[in-house]
Amino acid sequence: MRMHSQPHFLVTVLLSLGMTYLSSHAGATEYKVTPLTIPDSFELDGRVEAVHAGTLSAQTSGTILSVSGDVGDQVSKGQLLIQIDDTQQKAAVAQAEASLAQADALNDDAQTLLKRNTRLHKQGTLSESELDRTRAQAKSAAANTEAAKAALIQAEAQLSYTRITAPYAGVIMERFVEVGELVNVAQPLISGYGTNKMRVITHLPQRIANQYNSSSQVSLLIDNAEIKATDATLYPFADDRYHSVQLRADLPEAQSHVVIPGQWLKVKVTAGNREVIAVPEQAVLRRGEISSVYVKQAERPALLRQIRLGNAFTQDNVNWVEVLAGLSAGEYIHQNALATLGNRGKATSDATPDKQSDQ
Numbered sequence: 001m002r003m004h005s006q007p008h009f010l011v012t013v014l015l016s017l018g019m020t021y022l023s024s025h026a027g028a029t030e031y032k033v034t035p036l037t038i039p040d041s042f043e044l045d046g047r048v049e050a051v052h053a054g055t056l057s058a059q060t061s062g063t064i065l066s067v068s069g070d071v072g073d074q075v076s077k078g079q080l081l082i083q084i085d086d087t088q089q090k091a092a093v094a095q096a097e098a099s100l101a102q103a104d105a106l107n108d109d110a111q112t113l114l115k116r117n118t119r120l121h122k123q124g125t126l127s128e129s130e131l132d133r134t135r136a137q138a139k140s141a142a143a144n145t146e147a148a149k150a151a152l153i154q155a156e157a158q159l160s161y162t163r164i165t166a167p168y169a170g171v172i173m174e175r176f177v178e179v180g181e182l183v184n185v186a187q188p189l190i191s192g193y194g195t196n197k198m199r200v201i202t203h204l205p206q207r208i209a210n211q212y213n214s215s216s217q218v219s220l221l222i223d224n225a226e227i228k229a230t231d232a233t234l235y236p237f238a239d240d241r242y243h244s245v246q247l248r249a250d251l252p253e254a255q256s257h258v259v260i261p262g263q264w265l266k267v268k269v270t271a272g273n274r275e276v277i278a279v280p281e282q283a284v285l286r287r288g289e290i291s292s293v294y295v296k297q298a299e300r301p302a303l304l305r306q307i308r309l310g311n312a313f314t315q316d317n318v319n320w321v322e323v324l325a326g327l328s329a330g331e332y333i334h335q336n337a338l339a340t341l342g343n344r345g346k347a348t349s350d351a352t353p354d355k356q357s358d359q
Contacts, residue, residue: 029335030296033277033327036320038313040274043221046202046249046267048259052168052194056081058183059161060089067179067190075166075192082164082177082189089159096155100148103141110134110141170194198256200229202267203244209234211271218249221266227255277327281312281319285337293327294334302334 062084069081117134120126172192177183200220204212215232229249238245249267251259259265284307285292291309294302307326312319327333334340 030332031280031283031335033279033323033329033331033333035275035329036278036315037273037275038278038315039270040272041268041270041311042208044202044204044267044269046200046220046265048198048200048251048261048263048265050170050193050195050261051197051199051250052170053173053192053261055188055191056164056167058084058164058185058187058189060084060158061184062086062088062162062182064177064179064181064183067175067177069172069190070175071172073172074195075170075172077166077169079166080163081166081172084162084164084183086159086162089155089162092155093152093159096148096152100145100152103145103148107138107141107145110138114138164189166192168194169196193261195257196253198251198259198261200249200251200265200267202247202249203239203242204234204247204269205244206238208269208271209238209245209247212247212269215249217270218247219268219270220249220251220255221268222255222258226268227252276310277323277329278313278320279323279327279333280335281321282336282338283333284309284321285341292337294337294340295327296332296334302340 064082065085066083067081068079069075075081114134114137117126117131121128121131170192172190174191176188176190183189212234215229218229218232220227220229230252232247232249235246235248247267247269279293283293285294285304290306292304292306295305297303305326308324310322310324312321314320
């Protein structure tokens with residue numbers, strides 16, 4: 001004869017509640033919610049720009065013979081980028097060298113004549129006026145030599161301008177000329193930027209700028225990692241249109257290679273401290289967009305309470321998360337939400353008896 005199953009159901013429920021109560025109190029590590037003092041940080045949008053960037057322009061005239069590299073190409077420092085026809089410049093150097101040789105010869109002759117006439121003047125065989133004329137000729141010859149040297153330097157500089165080389169290692173951004181094109185002085189040829197040094201430009205609201213003291217307050221968020229700025233410069237004036245102050249933060253060289261000009265990054269600026277309600281990250285049970293913690297109840301099992309979270313942070317080698325709503329200081333919570341959830345599930349499973357049928 002089959003017995004009624006209702007008593008078994010009541011025993012199962014009572015045993016399950018008892019096991020849940022015991023597991024939520026005996027096996028859980030509790031944490032007393034206490035206000036924490038943390039740095040008051042603000043995240044702002046910043047734009048990456050290269051410290052070394054610019055456009056190379058022609059400093060001499062001529063026809064483009066070759067162009068090495070195009071947009072996006074990596075170049076090394078000193079690499080030849082553009083070669084301009086140097087026929088005229090080489091001829092100018094040869095002419096300047098000849099003029100210098102002629103000036104040197106005339107100067108040597110003038111200086112020798114001056115020494116001889118000076119000796120004759122001391123012997124009384126040369127007039128004062130003749131010696132003065134010799135001195136003037138010697139000075140003029142020396143000046144002509146210096147002028148010829150300057151002309152040679154200028155001609156050699158014009159020759160060097162026919163070879164456009166990279167001033168630093170970097171990437172080509174744009175090319176403005178083609179082979180066979182005639183270029184003139186000041187005409188843009190090629191532009192690029194250096195990859196070794198990058199910085200981020202952002203704008204601080206005046207209330208944050210007023211609390212800025214040093215670059216140690218600035219860090220940059222790259223690939224979910226917080227990188228300290230190597231240096232930072234706060235402009236000494238405010239933008240009257242947006243009522244903000246521009247901040248320029250330099251990236252370390254290692255991170256400069258993983259960003260590109262024009263990219264947007266988050267800039268974190270710390271300005272003073274603030275007091276927050278926070279809990280250990282392990283205490284939070286996340287289910288989709290809902291976050292909850294197990295809150296200790298007097299003489300009852302811990303209650304799963306929904307909370308609203310803020311920013312996560314690390315303090316004293318512990319991962320914390322700020323609680324904006326749902327908890328108050330002085331309350332006790334379970335420090336490991338997943339462990340509590342697992343204990344409750346195990347207690348319910350252990351407390352459920354096997355279905356049996358009595359004859």
